[in-house]
Amino acid sequence: MEMVVKNSNTFKAQKLRPVAMAMTMAFSVLLTGCKSEAEVEVSKPVVRPVFVEVVSNVQVADLSFSGTISSASRADLSFRTSGRVVDMLVKEGDQVEEGQLIAKLDSADAEIALTSAQVELNNARSEYQRAKTLFEQRQSISKSQFEELTLRFNLAQNQHAEALRRLDDTNLRAPFSGVVSRTLIDNHVLVQSNEVVASLHDLSQLDVTIHVPESVMTRNTEATQIFAQSPIAPYEKLSLTLKKYETEPDPVTGTYAVTFAVDSKEGSRLLPGMNVQVYSSGQKGETTAIQVPLSAVVPDNMGNQYVWVVDGQNTLSKRTVFTGSLNGERVQVSNLQLGEKVVVSGTQKLQEGIAVRPQVAEAY
Template sequence: MLRKYAGFILLAVALVGIAIFGWWKYTHPGLPDGIAMANGRLEAEQVQVATKYAGRVQDVLAEEGDLVTAGQVIARMDTRDVLAQLGEARAQLLSAQSAEGEAQSALSAREADRLLARQELARIDQLHKRGFASSQLLDKARASMDAAEAMFQAAQATLRRSIAGIDAAQATINRVEAAVDDSTLTAPRSGRIQYKLIQPGEVVAAGTPIVTLLDLTDVYMTVFLPASDAGVLGIGDEARIIVDPAPQYVIPARVTFVAEDAQFTPKAVETKDEREKLMFRVKLTIDPKLLSLWESRVKTGVRGVGYVRVKRGIEWPENLAVKLPEPTLEAASENAGH
């Protein structure tokens, strides 16, 4: 009796095994010759939004997971000290402008004195030539002329210094105004806030990152392929990506990078078989316009599989035909508006 039931059990197990294998073959059809695959994960370029100057963080206006657009305000620094410097620089500018006015008036007076001394010297020189003025009087007129000329040159120098003072004060204002502007941190590009690194009220050093931004227009999968496959790939070649959380979709991509050097190698690389084990990093990038349609769904760190064609002229198999979800309503309406 036990043997009879054991036979039925073995038959049932075999049938279940055949069914599972058939299902697996149906859902995981084999790749045709000329298609290579490799495991990878979705990544995006990271941008650190950092403060240019040391100081206290007044506000952080973005939270982790927020979608932000280029130019959107991310954080603000406390600007009280900087605004005080700006007021001081503006006061110095007013003082320099006042000094410039005084120097200009003094220069006009010295120029008049020089003209008068020149005319007096010319008149006494004519009288001296006709014998109606003494040499002593002529020497005195020449000395007055020299003094007037020296006073005029000094007034010019004072005016140049006052003008330089205006330029210096204006440069200080420009620098401090730039510091005020830089105290408002904006997103350099559109993306998603990945990490909020600093809280309001914290005092930070110059160059401290406030948030980490993921650039959702530059999403890619990094895979590693053997030399025989990576060696035939060209920049711009078509690729496909399937991510583990959504295996029903096939995402189109392009080869945008192939490493020149192997990323990891066997201990010895002497024979052809050993050279075949060399693995090269390949970057499969998704079209930014495509990403914009599913911006709210794009996530990094997701595992999946990347596929590339390593033979020219072959078609993508049916299971790797592009298949995408419906775009979000917001993205679809925004793209329709453009």
């Protein structure tokens, strides 16, 4: 009888076990669903508030733009043939004259080829001259024989000229007088044809290039003086002369490149790559320019500058700008349009494409 009761209890337990497991699984699913809902609520993006300023024009009497120094004549020097460098004759900073030898390649093979070409040329010339005498005197030589010897002589001349050129190609010479700005090889290095081995700048002829907005390009200003100032000589004005300007804007910034020539005597202390500030003064009347707070302009690791622009959907985008003259805590910039909103505070912590809540800054 006890055996029957025990089996009955075991049977009931076995029947209840699936029910318990089902309840446990349902409870787990319920907890998981609650957790997912909680996670969704936490991951909602936070719209960050930012202070902005609406872009507008201001009246300025004098224009100013950031410029970059470059040499009017610059060349990357390379051999026209491949070979092993046996003599690098200059170093960085050396002053060289036009035609001066910069480097030499191993010329043994070229010299042997020239010797062979010279021997062939001498033989061909002798036979040609003898045949010419005989042909003109109507002696024992036909016209076809004379033409054959003439052709051989011409080919020998061409081969000799080619051998001379190949020997000359083992020498690298300065195409103009200037300063060696960098060298890229050492002695005993194998170089390929057209591989740059040195760079040359003519520091006696320097240019300054600036980028100006369309509002300046289309304005008929009558400036009596254009000059530049460098941070290394802030009290010295460098006279500039307009050299050239582009008629198509930069596709990224929408600005036009304008290049000025620097007086060689005044610009002797400047080097390519240095930054200067270019001013134009003595204009008849005023012109308009766009200025933003200095805090709105952010430099990047490539040497460029940009601002954060808030579009109509309150989304951030990065815009490259060129800076001009300073006016207290504000700076003249290009590549912005009237009515656009520019972030003026907390620019270092922003990211491209995020949503923001713009608030117009008061008297920033």
